[in-house]
Amino acid sequence: MILRFLPGTSEELVLEVKTRLESGGLAIVRSPESERPILAVIGKIPSALRQELERHPAIEERIPARGEQLLVQRNFRSSPSIVALGRRGEVHVGGPAVVVIAGPCSVEGRDAVLEIAQHVRRAGAHILRGGAFKPRTSPYAFQGLGVEGLRQLKDAGEAVGLPVVSEIMDASDLNAFRDCGIDCLQIGARNMQNFTLLKSVARSGVPVLLKRGLAATVDEWLGAAEYLAAGGAEVILCERGIRTFEKATRNTLDLTVLPLMREWTHLPILVDPAHAAGIARIIPPLSRASIAAGADGVAVEVHLRPSEALSDGPQALLPGELVQLVADARVMAAATGRRLHADPNESCPR
Ligand code: PEP
Numbered sequence: 001m002i003l004r005f006l007p008g009t010s011e012e013l014v015l016e017v018k019t020r021l022e023s024g025g026l027a028i029v030r031s032p033e034s035e036r037p038i039l040a041v042i043g044k045i046p047s048a049l050r051q052e053l054e055r056h057p058a059i060e061e062r063i064p065a066r067g068e069q070l071l072v073q074r075n076f077r078s079s080p081s082i083v084a085l086g087r088r089g090e091v092h093v094g095g096p097a098v099v100v101i102a103g104p105c106s107v108e109g110r111d112a113v114l115e116i117a118q119h120v121r122r123a124g125a126h127i128l129r130g131g132a133f134k135p136r137t138s139p140y141a142f143q144g145l146g147v148e149g150l151r152q153l154k155d156a157g158e159a160v161g162l163p164v165v166s167e168i169m170d171a172s173d174l175n176a177f178r179d180c181g182i183d184c185l186q187i188g189a190r191n192m193q194n195f196t197l198l199k200s201v202a203r204s205g206v207p208v209l210l211k212r213g214l215a216a217t218v219d220e221w222l223g224a225a226e227y228l229a230a231g232g233a234e235v236i237l238c239e240r241g242i243r244t245f246e247k248a249t250r251n252t253l254d255l256t257v258l259p260l261m262r263e264w265t266h267l268p269i270l271v272d273p274a275h276a277a278g279i280a281r282i283i284p285p286l287s288r289a290s291i292a293a294g295a296d297g298v299a300v301e302v303h304l305r306p307s308e309a310l311s312d313g314p315q316a317l318l319p320g321e322l323v324q325l326v327a328d329a330r331v332m333a334a335a336t337g338r339r340l341h342a343d344p345n346e347s348c349p350r
């Protein structure tokens with residue numbers, strides 16, 4: 001249950017309720033909320049205690065968990081949450097501005113990732129992506145450059161002044177991700193319900209980009225996000241297409257979840273139309289549609305020679321196509337009462 005106190009409730013009163021519940025064997029998590037005190041009560045509240053809460057004059061609302069979701073629930077915050085990335089927290093995912101994440105599917109080498117990073121920066125995107133540990137369907141396909149790939153990605157990000165995001169598949173690599181300064185840990189679709197990985201990643205203190213599972217329902221997805229939030233992580237959701245009967249595209253982009261997610265969770269939500277479509281030429285309209293439907297941003301893949309890419313070439317945009325996509329994102333953001341995120345280098349030009 002979520003307890004929303006009246007704005008201005010004294011700390012003493014909040015603490016009194018918290019202590020009372022804890023002595024009843026319940027775990028309490030306080031929302032990092034400033035407008036009013038909000039507590040999440042984890043566990044089944046005995047009826048006598050429940051009645052006390054119902055009568056309590058300082059508690060304005062008592063909201064039951066949505067399934068098992070508490071900390072990710074919309075009501076756990078007064079306004080949607082914002083995840084700040086980058087050394088100075090200069091890139092805000094969520095909130096009024098729309099972001100673009102772009103970069104290669106896989107980091108393919110130092111020069112290659114740097115060259116793409118320069119294009120990503122010039123196009124006006126805000127976060128650089130690149131996989132170093134790749135979840136490939138075939139064991140014979142390129143598996144990624146591993147820790148060396150993380151270093152190359154981070155160096156490219158530093159060179160152009162953009163925070164970086166990369167997929168982690170195994171908790172034993174966490175120290176390497178931290179040592180390399182990866183700004184955001186991506187949990188890929190195939191690992192969305194790898195609960196051991198989620199728990200370890202949550203404890204790392206690094207923000208997490210949680211992709212939707214290949215065939216995950218919204219509740220399963222939010223359940224995975226709850227694991228991360230329960231471990232203390234800041235979470236960004238990312239819709240990337242789901243399995244359906246349709247074979248015309250790699251997956252089916254489920255934009256219907258966007259307005260619903262706004263009601264159910266305070267977490268920022270991005271859309272990755274690249275892994276949904278699998279076809280580069282249809283990514284621009286899907287990106288525009290994503291922003292129109294309320295996405296906090298889009299994540300796309302870029303390559304200089306898509307036909308030579310070591311993974312996901314058919315869905316890679318050329319640098320010039322990325323420039324157009326960012327321009328479109330600016331127009332779509334404005335059309336929906338938002339704006340494109342400022343250039344992260346604006347206050348610190350390179
Ligand atoms: C990726 O981002 O490169 C990736 C493998 O994505 P997903 O987990 O959504 O398939």
Ligand code: MN
Nearest residue numbers: 105301311312
């Ligand atoms: Mn990819």
